[in-house]
Amino acid sequence: MLESKLIKYLVELVSVYSPSGKEAEVAKVVRDIASELGLSSWIDSVGNVWISHSKIDCRNADVMVIGHIDTVPGYISVKVEGDIVWGRGAVDAKGPLLAYLYAISKLEIDNYKICLGGLVGEEADSPGANYILKEGFKSKHLFIAEPSGYNSVVIGYRxxxxxxxxxxxxxxxxxxxxxxxxxxxxxxxxxxxxxxxxxxxxxxxxxxxxxxxxxxxxxxxxxxxxxxxxxxxxxxxxxxxxxxxxxxxxxxxxxxxxxxLNYIRPVRVKPQQPTPRSLIRSMLRQGIRPKIVVKLGTSDMNLLVPTVSRDAAAYGPGDPKLAHSLEERISVKDIVRAANVIANAILQLRQWDLSSR
CATH class of the missing domain: 3.30.70.360 (Alpha-Beta Plaits)
Structure with a gap:
């Protein structure tokens, strides 16, 4: 059963304590899950884990998904209550990462380059995102795998x-x-x-x-x-x-x-751009009433837009209010809902890209 399978994967992810700087073990878990889902994976020189349908050069992608595999410090005992999984990183951001992993595994698309990056150090000084910038990664469309709630699209961060x-x-x-x-x-x-x-x-x-x-x-x-x-x-x-x-x-x-000490500039995109629009349309098709929000915190979206892509949105399951708290938990049903939204959104982007060629 799908939910049981995703619960198993999420428990494996949150059972590995991975505060910033200590992501190597959880990167192996991500790779094992990717392999079970029929996807290829590899690790770059700074420890980011990359996933795609085959090992490709992700420096120039059609769709790039950026999540992170580190968490804030503070271990939380892992437990499962029905479809609810408790643990550090369940919301921010291993649950969202799993939603994209599963969504991408369902897509069999030829001649369309989709790359997912699980970055290191997002909760610290973002060495993973800075590596992407240094190496000149580019993508037509950019998804940021952060908790927004399965019914909300994030178009900006403070x-x-x-x-x-x-x-x-x-x-x-x-x-x-x-x-x-x-x-x-x-x-x-x-x-x-x-x-x-x-x-x-x-x-x-x-x-x-x-x-x-x-x-x-x-x-x-x-x-x-x-x-x-x-x-x-x-x-x-x-x-x-x-x-x-x-x-x-x-x-x-x-x-x-x-x-x-540092400065990370605010970021905001227009909801009419293809990536947020694809998510909004995908929700509507599934009977979900979408919300468009600007979040109070920051994410790697602040660093990567507009250099990697001008067309971006942050989206993922999980209640953002539970992130970084001792009550961090997520519904696997919401992960499934979000994965369906993501898969449909990527298919729409491919259709729009092909029609514009």
């Missing part, structure tokens, strides 16, 4: 701007609290001024989360040093300088400095 804040003071005795002498109090004062504006998600406005704070040297001393990491998310590239300037001003008034 940008990411992580920064480090450093506060230094002379310190003092804890018995004589003086906010001006505490690095923590300096940081807290500045963040309190910013939190009301940026501390929650708003449509069309940046958001900021404090994700890490390190401070304090001794139990009865006011901290002389604080280091914090802030995660800034942007809807538009034009917001970058404005937010940075405000942070530098507000933290600067407290004697703190702001350092940019």
């Amino acid at each position: 940008g990411s701007l992580p920064v480090q804040v450093v506060c230094k003071t002379v310190g003092g005795h804890a018995a004589s609290p003086d906010p001006s002498r505490s690095a923590y109090e300096r940081f807290h004062e500045a963040w309190s001024m910013l939190r009301g504006k940026y501390g929650k998600v708003q449509s069309n406005a940046p958001s900021i989360s404090v994700t890490k704070i390190v401070a304090g040297e001794y139990g009865n001393m006011l901290p002389t040093y604080l280091e914090a990491r802030l995660d800034i998310r942007l809807w538009h590239d034009s917001e970058r300088e404005e937010v940075l300037n405000e942070l530098k001003h507000v933290f600067g008034e407290q004697g703190c400095t702001v350092h940019v």
Whole structure:
């Protein structure tokens, strides 16, 4: 039975703990599953696993699917409840990867190059995606295998701007609290001024989360040093300088400095482009009412569009709200639904491409 088979495959995938940098073992599992489904697979020089109907050069594809085989840290015990599989990566993004694997295995298409890449390090600094960019990979159409829900098409992601804040003071005795002498109090004062504006998600406005704070040297001393990491998310590239300037001003008034760690620009495509349109039409044909969304986080889509392809969409089964959580789980029925949507979408793209030649 199909669902039992896919449950078996997914349990095999999530049973292998594969945080970023430790993907080699799960890559072997992906290759074993691909082989059982009648597909060819190989590993590139950085550890990405590639799958197609035969071993081909994926640098110039008709359809390219990009997923990832790494996860965030934090093991979750694997269990199965009916058609629900629990485990780290079930949603983000081994479940979506399995949906594309199964969909591609159902397609027997001549003279149409379909490649699936399970990339390494997407949850870290994306060495897998950067390899694709360095090697000049191109594709007419690009699917990003990320959880959207089987009834949603993702046409964009916000940008990411992580920064480090450093506060230094002379310190003092804890018995004589003086906010001006505490690095923590300096940081807290500045963040309190910013939190009301940026501390929650708003449509069309940046958001900021404090994700890490390190401070304090001794139990009865006011901290002389604080280091914090802030995660800034942007809807538009034009917001970058404005937010940075405000942070530098507000933290600067407290004697703190702001350092940019990285920047990933926002990405958005038009839903009328062939790849998102093929997914939307495929859902409608199967009686699914499609939703078009822009996600709050980032993915390799931010890096690969438009260099690899200008025509792209992210799609895959799984509730995005469960990603990275201790409740990560996915319905295998949704994997089957998504696989049917994917297979039909690829067939539509091939038909449109052939008719335009």
